[in-house]
Amino acid sequence: MAQTNFSTRERILGVAEALFARHGFAGASLRQVTATAKVNLAAVNYHFGSKDGLIEEVFRRRLDELNRERLAALAKAANTDLETVLDAFIRPALNQSLHSQGGAAFVRVLARAYAEHDERLRRFLSDNYGHVLREFAQVFARLLPHLGKEELYWRLDILAGAVTYAMADFGIIKRRAATSEESHRRQAVSHLITFAAAGLRAPPSPG
Amino acid sequence: MAQTNFSTRERILGVAEALFARHGFAGASLRQVTATAKVNLAAVNYHFGSKDGLIEEVFRRRLDELNRERLAALAKAANTDLETVLDAFIRPALNQSLHSQGGAAFVRVLARAYAEHDERLRRFLSDNYGHVLREFAQVFARLLPHLGKEELYWRLDILAGAVTYAMADFGIIKRRAATSEESHRRQAVSHLITFAAAGLRAPPSPG
DNA sequence: ATCTGGCTCAAACGATCGTTTGAATCATAG
DNA sequence: CTATGATTCAAACGATCGTTTGAGCCAGAT
Structure with missing residues (x-):
């Protein structure tokens, strides 16, 4: 799930997809997503603006x-x-x-x-x-x-x-x-x- | 949804059911539930032990x-x-x-x-x-x-x-x-x- | 009238939430 | 090499989360 050989943006999307599937949109936090993707927390808001933007x-x-x-x-x-x-x-x-x-x-x-x-x-x-x-x-x-x-x-x-x-x-x-x-x-x-x-x-x- | 003419316990259950349906288990907070049911926040843990117990x-x-x-x-x-x-x-x-x-x-x-x-x-x-x-x-x-x-x-x-x-x-x-x-x-x-x-x-x- | 146990209350606990900041780092163009 | 814009970073913001606490209330039994 970590997908370390992809770009930051793609890693976030892949991990978010998996975690949203497992825990729901509210149940999966951005900290879970970024930690699993081995990416800085702020990267989500940088690349997608907000959690809703990521979704x-x-x-x-x-x-x-x-x-x-x-x-x-x-x-x-x-x-x-x-x-x-x-x-x-x-x-x-x-x-x-x-x-x-x-x-x-x-x-x-x-x-x-x-x-x-x-x-x-x-x-x-x-x-x-x-x-x-x-x-x-x-x-x-x-x-x-x-x-x-x-x-x-x-x-x-x-x-x-x-x-x-x-x-x-x-x-x-x-x-x-x-x-x-x-x-x-x-x-x-x-x-x-x-x-x-x-x-x-x-x-x-x-x- | 408030159901003010029921007991505290029943009001919580009724409101929780409605909010879980609309926002999911993670998406509906105990503060939403208790506020809507016009009940004290601590009543959930008193009557059901925990959020999982309520669910x-x-x-x-x-x-x-x-x-x-x-x-x-x-x-x-x-x-x-x-x-x-x-x-x-x-x-x-x-x-x-x-x-x-x-x-x-x-x-x-x-x-x-x-x-x-x-x-x-x-x-x-x-x-x-x-x-x-x-x-x-x-x-x-x-x-x-x-x-x-x-x-x-x-x-x-x-x-x-x-x-x-x-x-x-x-x-x-x-x-x-x-x-x-x-x-x-x-x-x-x-x-x-x-x-x-x-x-x-x-x-x-x-x- | 007093005691007792069930229940409610305001307040606070530490943890975690989404988001923002400003500096550090990187790659690339001049 | 230097300058520039894109990206990453640690740290912190205020808000909200589930849960706990201890005092207070309010019956019904003694």
């Missing part, structure tokens, strides 16, 4: 790439089937987890952000994330013509929760020692797509 | 009733269909939200607890919650004979996440002003059951 930058640097990957995958999947579109949404989050330093922590940080009803953070995420969700919603609407607009939104809301929770690995299932982290997460994605596709395809609710 | 009591007083209601509903639903069993799991959480002071906040606190990877809290929840989940898992296993043990556990893990997030109302759907809080949450339950039942019934994953 926003933790999101920004990952969301940019995540959004790009999701939209690229969506473009390829738009005229295929439901499972492929779900895969386009879910797999980039998995790739972040596997191919980038501490990316697994970021998915957890993202899930925490949902739990924070903090208005400032929600607006920030909506500004930097909303257009991606809206594009996916349009494709889902086309693939699920049996659902009314209201019903579709409910389904997507439930889907977002299930995906967030599952990718953040909040669940009770313990990865077996024999199974690698990568294999475990690939299984999570596979089961998630199966579950979500069936949930979205279900006939309209009676209520 | 545990916030869970205990609601979980006892929630567990009881869920198991009672499960006993009635055990020999019916999947939707009824899902209802037995989900509806008690809804009832807590509607019929008890600040119960809606508790569901949010419970969802936050999932995000905390704090070992102490997880063990506490496992001790006071695990047997209920295990009983439901047995019934689900009987109702879903097409799923292997491994596959079933994955589905239930995803289900738990979807239920937790949806009931905590973390999603993006805004309740319309014309819709009452009660009606909104009943809709959430209804859509959740439809989605979850279809997700659980889906054929085994190819992976």
